[in-house]
Amino acid sequence: MTNPSTPYLVAPEPSDPRLTERVSGLDHTGQPVELSVVHERPLTIFLNSQEIVTAMTIGDRPDDLAVGYLLNQNMLRRDDVVTGIDIDEDLGVAIVRTERETDYEEKMKKKIRTSGCAVGTVFGDLMETLEGVRLPDTPVRTTWLYALSKAINTTPSLYLEAGAIHGCVLCHRDRPLVYMEDVGRHNAVDKIAGWMFRNDIAADDKIFYTTGRLTSEMVIKTVHMGIPVLVSRSGFTAWGVELARETGLTLIGRMKGKRFVVLAGQDRLIWDADFGQVEDEDARLRRKGAVAAEEA
Amino acid sequence: MTNPSTPYLVAPEPSDPRLTERVSGLDHTGQPVELSVVHERPLTIFLNSQEIVTAMTIGDRPDDLAVGYLLNQNMLRRDDVVTGIDIDEDLGVAIVRTERETDYEEKMKKKIRTSGCAVGTVFGDLMETLEGVRLPDTPVRTTWLYALSKAINTTPSLYLEAGAIHGCVLCHRDRPLVYMEDVGRHNAVDKIAGWMFRNDIAADDKIFYTTGRLTSEMVIKTVHMGIPVLVSRSGFTAWGVELARETGLTLIGRMKGKRFVVLAGQDRLIWDADFGQVEDEDARLRRKGAVAAEEA
Numbered sequence: 001m002t003n004p005s006t007p008y009l010v011a012p013e014p015s016d017p018r019l020t021e022r023v024s025g026l027d028h029t030g031q032p033v034e035l036s037v038v039h040e041r042p043l044t045i046f047l048n049s050q051e052i053v054t055a056m057t058i059g060d061r062p063d064d065l066a067v068g069y070l071l072n073q074n075m076l077r078r079d080d081v082v083t084g085i086d087i088d089e090d091l092g093v094a095i096v097r098t099e100r101e102t103d104y105e106e107k108m109k110k111k112i113r114t115s116g117c118a119v120g121t122v123f124g125d126l127m128e129t130l131e132g133v134r135l136p137d138t139p140v141r142t143t144w145l146y147a148l149s150k151a152i153n154t155t156p157s158l159y160l161e162a163g164a165i166h167g168c169v170l171c172h173r174d175r176p177l178v179y180m181e182d183v184g185r186h187n188a189v190d191k192i193a194g195w196m197f198r199n200d201i202a203a204d205d206k207i208f209y210t211t212g213r214l215t216s217e218m219v220i221k222t223v224h225m226g227i228p229v230l231v232s233r234s235g236f237t238a239w240g241v242e243l244a245r246e247t248g249l250t251l252i253g254r255m256k257g258k259r260f261v262v263l264a265g266q267d268r269l270i271w272d273a274d275f276g277q278v279e280d281e282d283a284r285l286r287r288k289g290a291v292a293a294e295e296a
Numbered sequence: 297m298t299n300p301s302t303p304y305l306v307a308p309e310p311s312d313p314r315l316t317e318r319v320s321g322l323d324h325t326g327q328p329v330e331l332s333v334v335h336e337r338p339l340t341i342f343l344n345s346q347e348i349v350t351a352m353t354i355g356d357r358p359d360d361l362a363v364g365y366l367l368n369q370n371m372l373r374r375d376d377v378v379t380g381i382d383i384d385e386d387l388g389v390a391i392v393r394t395e396r397e398t399d400y401e402e403k404m405k406k407k408i409r410t411s412g413c414a415v416g417t418v419f420g421d422l423m424e425t426l427e428g429v430r431l432p433d434t435p436v437r438t439t440w441l442y443a444l445s446k447a448i449n450t451t452p453s454l455y456l457e458a459g460a461i462h463g464c465v466l467c468h469r470d471r472p473l474v475y476m477e478d479v480g481r482h483n484a485v486d487k488i489a490g491w492m493f494r495n496d497i498a499a500d501d502k503i504f505y506t507t508g509r510l511t512s513e514m515v516i517k518t519v520h521m522g523i524p525v526l527v528s529r530s531g532f533t534a535w536g537v538e539l540a541r542e543t544g545l546t547l548i549g550r551m552k553g554k555r556f557v558v559l560a561g562q563d564r565l566i567w568d569a570d571f572g573q574v575e576d577e578d579a580r581l582r583r584k585g586a587v588a589a590e591e592a
Contacts, residue, residue, distance in 0.1 A: 021534045025559035028438070030567050033557055040512055040535040056512065142324070164509045164531035183511060183533055213460045215479060216336055216352065235460035237479055238317045239336040261329055263321035271326050 010178040010195065012157040012167070019058050020162050036162040040183050046095040047075055048102050057187050058158070058165070061180065061195075062087050065187055066094035068194025072186075072221055074129060075104055082198070130220060135228040135248040136204045142273040144207070145231060147174035149255055150279070152209060157181060159211065168192055169209040170201075170227075176209070185212040189221050196225070203227045214240045214253050223247045229265075231255055236263055306474040306491065308453040308463070315354050316458050332458040336479050342391040343371055344398050353483050354454070354461070357476065357491075358383050361483055362390035364490030368482075368517055370425060371400055378494070426516060431524040431544040432500045438569040440503070441527060443470035445551055446575070448505060451475060455507065464488055465505040466497075466523075472505070481508040485517050492521070499523045510536045510549050519543045525561075527551055532559055 013019065020036045027033040041059040045052050045066045052075065057065060063085045070076035081099040088094075148171050158165045158181045166185035170178040170192050178195055182188040189210070196203065203226035210232045212218060216239040222230045223243070229250040236253050241263045244251035250265030257280040262269060309315065316332045323329040337355040341348045341362045348371065353361060359381045366372035377395040384390075444467050454461050454477045462481035466474040466488050474491055478484040485506070492499065499522035506528050508514060512535040518526045519539070525546040532549050537559045540547035546561030553576040558565060 023532070023534065023537050023559055025557050026562045026565075028554055028556045029571075030565075035532075035557065037532045037534045037537060040533045162531070164511075164533055183509075213479075215460070235458070236319070236331075236333045237336045237460055238319065238333045241319050241333060258324055260324045261321055261331065263319055266322045269322075269326075275325075 008155075008176060008179055010180065011155065012159070012179055012181050013060070014156050014158050014161040016060065019060060019158060038158055038162050038165050038183060042092050044091075044093050045069055046093065047104065048095075048097055050102065050104060052104070055187060056184060058182050059089075061191050062089070062094045064180075064191040064194035064198065065182075066096050066194065067197055068190035068192065069187075070096055071193050071197055072190050072224060075102065076197075078197075127220070129224055130243065130247055133223055133247050135223065135226070137248070137268055138205060138228040138250075139268050139270055140207065140229050140250055140252075141173075141270045144171075144174040145252065145255065145260065146258075146273055146278050148176055148207065148209060148231070149233075151176050152179065155179060167211045170196065171207040171209055172205060173207075185210065186217070186221070189218070189225075193221075193225050207231060210234075213237065214244075214251060216240050216243055219243045219247075219249060219251070223249055231260075236261075304451070304472060304475055306476065307451065308455070308475050308477050309356070310452050310454050310457040312356065315356060315454060334454055334458050334461050334479060338388050340387075340389050341365055342389065343400065344391075344393055346398065346400060348400070351483060352480060354478050355385075357487050358385070358390045360476075360487040360490035360494065361478075362392050362490065363493055364486035364488065365483075366392055367489050367493055368486050368520060371398065372493075374493075423516065425520055426539065426543055429519055429543050431519065431522070433544070433564055434501060434524040434546075435564050435566055436503065436525050436546055436548075437469075437566045440467075440470040441548065441551065441556065442554075442569055442574050444472055444503065444505060444527070447472050448475065453477060463507045466492065467503040467505055468501060469503075481506065482513070482517070485514070485521075489517075489521050503527060506530075509533065510540075510547060512536050512539055515539045515543075515545060515547070519545055527556075532557075 020038055022034050023037050024032060024034050038058055040056045042054050043057050043062050043065065044054045047070055066085060067082065082096060083099055084097040086095040152169050157167060159167050165181050165183055166188050167179060167181045168188040169176045178192055180188045180191040206227045207229040208222050208227045210218060212232065213234045214232050214236045216237060219240045220243060231252045233255055234253060241251060244264035250268050252260050252262045254261045258275060258278050316334055318330050319333050320328060320330050334354055336352045338350050339353050339358050339361065340350045343366055362381060363372065363378065378392060379395055380393040382391040448465050453463060455463050461477050461479055462484050463475060463477045464484040465472045474488055476484045476487040502523045503525040504518050504523045506514060508528065509530045510528050510532045512533060515536045516539060527548045529551055530549060537547060540560035546564050548556050548558045550557045554571060554574050
């Protein structure tokens with residue numbers, strides 16, 4: 001955490017030696033160079049006795065990832081009682097145990113047919129969960145957006161340290177609360193979903209920030225989590241915009257320095273920023289951010 | 297195509313009205329703004345009578361995508377004879393028919409257990425195909441890398457037009473041949489794999505360029521396609537580097553302007569570039585490229 005006025009509940013740990021590795025190569029002039037690269041590790045997630053999926057992850061917070069994945073796949077219900085989570089780091093296994101007996105044999109068969117290579121999710125299932133959903137009309141001050149963007153982009157992270165990674169941040173008003181990173185951007189989302197469930201955190205007054213694109217799947221997951229505002233440095237897809245408008249999700253993209261574009265929920269924005277006070281991203285940060293984001 | 301000296305066999309079609317849509321919103325000052333966003337559409341791929349997967353795609357070249365997906369999943373073999381490909385654009389269906397009878401009931405069951413949310417691929421299966429693979433020692437001139445990078449980055453594309461998309465380019469020496477784009481970067485790879493199979497194109501003298509990160513899955517797919525050189529604007533993961541070193545793939549990342557880093561196969565590079573002659577990316581392109589890449 002760089003700014004004591006916005007202490008994170010969970011912050012990235014770029015100095016954790018288990019998350020990155022130094023590798024040697026040559027630069028464009030043929031000179032030896034050494035750089036940090038992030039790890040990818042398989043994590044196999046079980047729900048009680050059933051093996052569900054193997055995800056490629058940087059390997060931190062397997063408990064949050066396992067619970068969040070199962071929640072976002074509708075395999076764990078909001079009212080389920082998790083009686084235990086067993087992690088075996090050496091084997092790369094996470095077992096989530098619930099009070100309720102679970103059996104997703106049929107659902108797993110359906111997954112065969114609907115999980116897309118591009119999306120990696122039980123799409124038809126997730127779409128069903130959106131029917132009739134209408135998120136609350138939570139207002140958003142533009143001063144919050146600028147404060148969040150600046151705080152997040154200056155937070156020490158794997159994103160700044162090694163690149164090739166995605167970040168997601170759960171925020172309340174102008175304060176970033178939980179910042180998770182992963183090689184798969186959906187893992188970063190799932191880890192936050194798992195953390196929220198395990199800590200019984202309300203969603204309807206939160207803002208969700210992602211470095212990734214605002215695709216249909218990112219919109220679906222945010223709506224499924226019950227968070228009414230989604231913000232990204234990156235751009236939009238047509239279906240992402242359409243789903244946001246249907247469900248009442250405020251959708252803000254291309255957020256960099258002073259700039260952003262809002263394509264859904266614009267009537268909830270309170271335009272209280274004084275542009276004389278908003279800094280453009282400084283050149284060093286913009287460059288760093290650009291490199292890291294491109295690598296993500 | 298911008299440069300008549302490097303005519304593409306397949307180039308992006310940013311002006312195709314089916315691929316993008318104009319959407320309206322507000323900018324950061326509250327003024328109305330209109331921008332282009334890419335479409336996402338579901339495409340359900342069948343192999344003969346078996347439904348295999350539904351992928352989210354921009355929707356161009358469903359025939360190449362279907363064949364390439366099946367090849368990269370090891371469901372279609374190199375020696376298979378494709379007797380027909382039926383496309384129903386309205387239904388979003390592609391059916392690939394083969395001379396050989398196929399039955400992947402068992403394989404689909406395995407997929408349940410191994411396909412990762414982060415990777416969306418039958419990972420264990422793909423890893424098996426790498427065992428004992430050693431790609432040819434194809435030399436790479438650094439002048440080719442700079443020529444390719446410049447040609448690709450100045451090619452009119454959805455990437456420059458609308459962002460939020462990934463691009464992959466099949467190249468021969470200093471010439472980009474086939475440039476495919478998609479919302480899912482693995483779709484872009486699969487479309488090129490399908491095109492190569494359908495046009496009986498040799499892989500061992502080619503260079504593969506991607507805007508995406510050099511993760512384990514990107515390395516595995518490139519090796520599976522038999523292409524000995526993989527180049528990206530983006531960064532590396534540790535496992536991607538390890539797999540490239542094991543299989544003899546030349547792995548070049550963070551390629552922007554004069555700069556790049558090579559982390560595997562560096563002894564095959566021929567350092568023939570005269571830096572007096574290599575342009576840095578001009579500010580306008582760098583900005584555009586950065587924006588587009590961040591959105592991808």
